[in-house]
Amino acid sequence: MGTIWFCLVAIMIAGYVVLDGFDIGVGILHLFLARTDDERRVLIRSIGPVWDGNEVWLIAAGGTLYFAFPALYAASFSGFYLPLMMVLWLLILRGVSIEFRSHVGGHIWSVFWDAVFSLASILLAIFFGAALGNVARGVPLDAAGNFFEPLWTNFQPAGQTGILDWYTILIGVASLAVLALHGAAWLTWRTTDELQDRAHAAASLVWWLVAALTILVTFTSFRLLPVGLLSFRVHPFGFIFPMLAIAGLLGVKLFLRAEQEALAFTASCTYIVGMLTSVTFTLYPNVLPATTGLNYNLTVANAKAADYGLKIGLIWWLIGMSLAVTYTVFTYTRFAGKIRTTDTDDHATY
Amino acid sequence: MEDALTVHRLHFAFTITFHYIFPQLTMGLALLIFILKTLALRTKNEIWNDSARFWAKIFGISFALGVVTGIPMEFQFGTNWSQFSKSAGGVIGQTLAMEGVFSFFLESSFLGLFLFGEKRLGPRLHWVSSLMMFLGSWLSGYLIVLTDAWMQHPVGYHLATNGSYELKSYWALLLNPWGLWQYAHTMLGAVQTGCFTMAAVGAFYILSKQHDTFGKIFVRVGVTVGIIAALLQLFPTGDGQGKMIAEFQRPTLAAMEGLFQTQAGAPIAILGQPDVPKQRLDNPLTVPRALSFLTYQNWSATVQGLDQFPQSEWPDNIALLYFSYHIMVGLGTIFIAILALAAWQLFRGKLFQSRLLLWALMLALPLPFIANTAGWITAEVGRQPWLIYGMMRTRAGVSPLVSAGSAWFTLLGFLGMYTVLGMLFLFLVYREIEHGPGPDNSSPAHTTVAAAAAD
Numbered sequence: 125m126g127t128i129w130f131c132l133v134a135i136m137i138a139g140y141v142v143l144d145g146f147d148i149g150v151g152i153l154h155l156f157l158a159r160t161d162d163e164r165r166v167l168i169r170s171i172g173p174v175w176d177g178n179e180v181w182l183i184a185a186g187g188t189l190y191f192a193f194p195a196l197y198a199a200s201f202s203g204f205y206l207p208l209m210m211v212l213w214l215l216i217l218r219g220v221s222i223e224f225r226s227h228v229g230g231h232i233w234s235v236f237w238d239a240v241f242s243l244a245s246i247l248l249a250i251f252f253g254a255a256l257g258n259v260a261r262g263v264p265l266d267a268a269g270n271f272f273e274p275l276w277t278n279f280q281p282a283g284q285t286g287i288l289d290w291y292t293i294l295i296g297v298a299s300l301a302v303l304a305l306h307g308a309a310w311l312t313w314r315t316t317d318e319l320q321d322r323a324h325a326a327a328s329l330v331w332w333l334v335a336a337l338t339i340l341v342t343f344t345s346f347r348l349l350p351v352g353l354l355s356f357r358v359h360p361f362g363f364i365f366p367m368l369a370i371a372g373l374l375g376v377k378l379f380l381r382a383e384q385e386a387l388a389f390t391a392s393c394t395y396i397v398g399m400l401t402s403v404t405f406t407l408y409p410n411v412l413p414a415t416t417g418l419n420y421n422l423t424v425a426n427a428k429a430a431d432y433g434l435k436i437g438l439i440w441w442l443i444g445m446s447l448a449v450t451y452t453v454f455t456y457t458r459f460a461g462k463i464r465t466t467d468t469d470d471h472a473t474y
Numbered sequence: 475m476e477d478a479l480t481v482h483r484l485h486f487a488f489t490i491t492f493h494y495i496f497p498q499l500t501m502g503l504a505l506l507i508f509i510l511k512t513l514a515l516r517t518k519n520e521i522w523n524d525s526a527r528f529w530a531k532i533f534g535i536s537f538a539l540g541v542v543t544g545i546p547m548e549f550q551f552g553t554n555w556s557q558f559s560k561s562a563g564g565v566i567g568q569t570l571a572m573e574g575v576f577s578f579f580l581e582s583s584f585l586g587l588f589l590f591g592e593k594r595l596g597p598r599l600h601w602v603s604s605l606m607m608f609l610g611s612w613l614s615g616y617l618i619v620l621t622d623a624w625m626q627h628p629v630g631y632h633l634a635t636n637g638s639y640e641l642k643s644y645w646a647l648l649l650n651p652w653g654l655w656q657y658a659h660t661m662l663g664a665v666q667t668g669c670f671t672m673a674a675v676g677a678f679y680i681l682s683k684q685h686d687t688f689g690k691i692f693v694r695v696g697v698t699v700g701i702i703a704a705l706l707q708l709f710p711t712g713d714g715q716g717k718m719i720a721e722f723q724r725p726t727l728a729a730m731e732g733l734f735q736t737q738a739g740a741p742i743a744i745l746g747q748p749d750v751p752k753q754r755l756d757n758p759l760t761v762p763r764a765l766s767f768l769t770y771q772n773w774s775a776t777v778q779g780l781d782q783f784p785q786s787e788w789p790d791n792i793a794l795l796y797f798s799y800h801i802m803v804g805l806g807t808i809f810i811a812i813l814a815l816a817a818w819q820l821f822r823g824k825l826f827q828s829r830l831l832l833w834a835l836m837l838a839l840p841l842p843f844i845a846n847t848a849g850w851i852t853a854e855v856g857r858q859p860w861l862i863y864g865m866m867r868t869r870a871g872v873s874p875l876v877s878a879g880s881a882w883f884t885l886l887g888f889l890g891m892y893t894v895l896g897m898l899f900l901f902l903v904y905r906e907i908e909h910g911p912g913p914d915n916s917s918p919a920h921t922t923v924a925a926a927a928a929d
Contacts, residue, residue: 173586176541180578186548187571194563194638201552201559202873208553209546209884213891216542220895223538227902270556272875429564430640437568444575451583458591 125434126424129192130411132441134404136188140181141252141400142306142393143452147171147178149307151218151245152300154238157311157322161231162465164238168222170314173459175222177452179215184448191437195269195427196411203263203271204255207287211251218244246300253299257292260349260403261285262413265420281348285415291348298337302396305330309376309392313385316462324380327388331377338373338399342366352406362405369398478878479869482554485885487854489546491847492892496540498846501615501661502668503533504608506695511604515597520913525691526604527592528911529672534589535902539895541582546888548574554881558861558871561638565631566621568641569648573617581610615664616657623653625862626853627722639862652718656853659711662703663849666809667842669700673816674839675907677832685910690826693835697820701813707806713768719856720769723863725783726856729792730799731765732758733779740765740777748796753780789858798851805845812838 150171158164171178190197201208221241225234258273261281265271276286279293288296308327312320346353356362372395379388407413411427414420428434507529514522548570551559559567584606592600630646631639641647676692679685719727728734732743734753742765746758766775780788789795812834819825826832857863861871 173590176538177579177582177586179541179545180574180582183545183548183578184571184574187567187574190548190551190559190563191567191571194567195560197552197563197567198556198560198873201549202554202556202876205553205873205876205880206884208549209887212546212549213887215545216891216895219538219542220898223535224898224902227535228905268874269560270873270875429567430634430638433564433568433641433644436641436644437571440572441575444572444579448575448579451579455583455586458587458594 125431125438126428127409128438129188129428129434130404130408130424133185133189133192134401136181136185138397138400140178140185142396143178143181144175145303145306145396146310146389147175147307148218148245148249149303149305150311151241151307152249152304153307153311153323153326154242154245157308157326158319161234163319164234165226166315166319166463166465167311168225168241170311170463172222174455176219177455179219180448188441192429192434193411193424193427194429196422199265199269199271199422199427200259200263200412203265203273204258204287205272206275207251207255211248211255214244214248214251218248249300249303250293250296253296254288254292256299256403257295258285258287259412260295260345260352260407261289261291262349262415264416265412265414265422266416267420269420269422282415291344294337294344295341298334298341301330301333301337302399305334305376306389306392306396309380309385309389312380313389314463316464319465327376327380331373331380335373338369349406355406355408359405362402365398365402365405367398369395369402372396372398478876478881479872481878481881481885482872482876483868485554485881485888486550488885489543489550489888489892491850492888492896493540493543493547494847494850495843496536496543497611497615498664498667498843499536499671500533500540501611501664502666502671503529503536504604504611504668505665506668506672506699507533508604508608509695509699511601515601521687521691524911524913525688525695528688528906530589531906532671532903534585535899535906537585539899543892543895554873554876555861555871556873556876558866561866561871562624562862563638565628565639565641565647566624568644569617569621569624573614573621577610577614577617580606581614584610612661615661616653619657619660620648620650620653622853623650623656626656626857627652627718628862628865633865639865652722655711655714655718659707659715659849660846662707662711663842663846665703666700666707667846669696669703669813670809670835670838670842672696673700673835674837677836678907679910680826681829681832681836685912688911693816693825693832694820697813697816697825697835700809701817704806704809704813708810712803712806716768723856724778725780725787726789726795727769728778728780728783729789729795730852730856731777732792732796733765733777734781736776736779736782738766738776739763739774740779742768743800745800748793750792787859789856791855791858795852795855798848798855802845802848802852805841805848809838809842809845 150167154164154167158167217240221237221244225237225241263271263273264285274286276288277284279286279289281289281291305327308323308330311323312327315323372391372393375391376388376395379385379391409424410421411424412422414422507526510522510526510529514520514526551570584603587595588600588603588607591603595603624647627650628639629650630641630643632642634640672692673696676689676694676696679689680693716727719730731740732746732748732755733740734755739762741760741762743755744759744761746755746760749756763773765777767773769775769777780792812831816825816831816835819828819831859868860866861868
């Protein structure tokens with residue numbers, strides 16, 4: 125039962141990163157790709173009806189984590205107290221900037237919110253990457269299953285670690301590049317004309333950066349955390365996950381070159397899913413490794429809730445998520461199609 | 475204030491109080507917008523659609539703030555109350571996760587469709603999306619109230635050997651009797667916030683002689699729905715909620731009423747200030763025997779005072795509990811009075827000439843927000859000193875390694891950020907109200923842009 129929920133939580137987190145990832149990516153590129161107010165409106169309109177729903181994946185993943193692995197939720201949320209609170213502030217600023225940007229006309233107002241939107245998106249990408257780096261590297265859990273990490277110590281991924289060290293910063297930068305590529309792929313697909321050309325050019329350029337960082341991150345990770353390799357030796361089927369990532373990454377390049385925009389975006393999704401599942405696969409059966417000793421590791425077995433609740437949860441989770449996926453698909457198909465600077469939507473605020 | 479526990483409590487209290495300004499408005503408006511859309515569909519009169527569009531804009535602004543201030547609430551269970559989450563997550567995580575999975579997806583998807591898809595969807599599907607929005611927000615309310623209800627009156631669990639709470643009966647958790655009363659009472663409060671807001675804007679339009687037709691519609695809908703909600707708020711839901719407290723949280727009832735000494739034929743205090751060290755109510759204005767009757771339907775029944783319970787079980791802020799309860803009840807009574815008069819005059823066709831009542835409706839705008847907030851303070855301060863009533867002390871639930879300094883840092887951060895959000899909210903809503911409803915359905919943003927383009 126624990127393993128099932130481990131997979132389901134991983135699916136929800138991957139769903140969140142793929143979906144909110146592209147609208148964060150649009151935010152990262154916002155100031156660089158769109159020059160006029162009309163173009164910036166197009167960028168925001170491309171995510172306007174869906175960003176809020178995308179963010180629900182984070183809330184739903186958080187809730188699912190809470191009830192399936194209470195000990196993990198408690199340990200990680202209190203241990204990552206400071207960066208999580210900053211993520212919350214960034215999410216607030218970002219949400220407000222998307223919603224309120226176009227409520228008031230006037231140059232000063234929109235320029236300000238554009239900057240807030242972009243900056244918050246950039247920082248969020250780095251923070252999420254660093255968080256992933258922290259989970260992979262492990263944290264100083266004590267015997268009661270608690271820890272508290274300061275924002276930084278000496279920037280070394282050993283001993284009394286901080287949230288930021290050279291390794292987690294590296295992952296943060298990689299995540300920034302990956303989401304920028306993801307956003308560029310989305311915009312190449314959803315926009316037209318000059319804006320589309322610029323998005324296409326950005327995607328092609330950022331692709332090289334992503335490819336280089338992927339190689340760098342992979343080698344650094346296995347050097348720093350050789351236990352990860354063990355999972356692949358024990359369960360060779362796990363190679364499918366990195367294969368997925370490589371296929372996705374190559375796919376982005378090929379489809380961009382062939383101007384198959386929808387497929388390029390799909391490939392970018394595949395790449396992200398492949399990378400995340402690879403990390404999750406190497407982590408299992410741990411959910412949060414301890415740097416303080418193997419017996420302090422939080423594992424699927426010692427962090428999960430009681431079986432009765434998990435079984436009941438499986439029933440409503442399947443029903444609820446099927447409905448959620450239906451709404452999501454419905455919304456995306458209703459708002460499908462290219463977005464142009466000349467479009468006007470019904471009493472839209474964007 | 476050096477004590478980390480105090481800071482963590484302030485942290486949650488501040489963020490939840492600010493957050494709840496928005497959901498109470500959106501849950502209320504969701505019902506009213508659904509009513510407006512239904513009338514539009516049935517009468518084919520475009521004025522109802524214009525009204526719905528106007529309120530949808532205010533709904534959209536409030537909803538956005540509700541979402542961004544709501545995410546920190548879920549996170550705080552883990553960040554600031556990790557021991558509580560670790561012990562009780564297997565139970566209350568159920569309702570919290572269900573809220574995300576069932577209602578937030580529903581709400582956010584259909585809000586997007588409702589705000590951006592009127593042309594693409596057509597009238598019938600647009601009406602369906604207003605219904606879905608209403609159902610989503612009310613379902614969300616149910617699941618979050620259930621979460622609180624379990625902390626007020628834990629059911630359907632058993633305590634495992636490692637000290638954590640495990641779910642024993644899913645349906646007991648989902649049909650917690652405390653939760654049913656609390657939900658009904660909470661939602662009626664939200665409906666009144668929506669109604670008073672709508673009626674206040676309508677009264678403002680009538681009194682300032684602009685958008686007169688819409689003003690009358692808003693007042694009519696607000697008053698009609700409002701009086702029903704206000705009466706149901708008192709009876710049966712307020713009464714039912716009170717009986718729950720009388721049965722399961724007896725020290726809380728005594729503290730709410732400022733009843734220090736046990737008495738037969740206990741009076742109810744209308745006014746007066748509790749003096750906790752001296753254990754008496756100063757300057758009391760009371761109705762003799764009324765508390766006994768309201769609690770036990772017997773004018774001479776004995777009601778237990780605080781003296782019946784050890785001080786370690788008393789709520790730890792009796793004065794705040796007493797006042798928030800009295801503010802809630804006092805305002806609720808005022809609402810019934812205003813709305814009953816307004817409804818009577820509306821029925822006689824004289825409301826729109828009664829300037830005094832219109833002024834009262836306009837000025838009452840902030841009062842339901844205060845009443846709802848006071849109600850929640852009553853519930854949460856009343857639960858003290860317990861985090862899970864009778865089972866886990868508040869002190870035992872806090873995150874052990876998050877220092878008072880870290881908590882102050884983030885509390886001050888939220889204070890600053892929410893001050894800005896609050897100002898933005900008032901500014902943007904005021905702009906919408908000033909711009910007004912009508913067939914010219916562009917928002918102020920677009921008019922300014924158009925004007926700028928014409929320059």
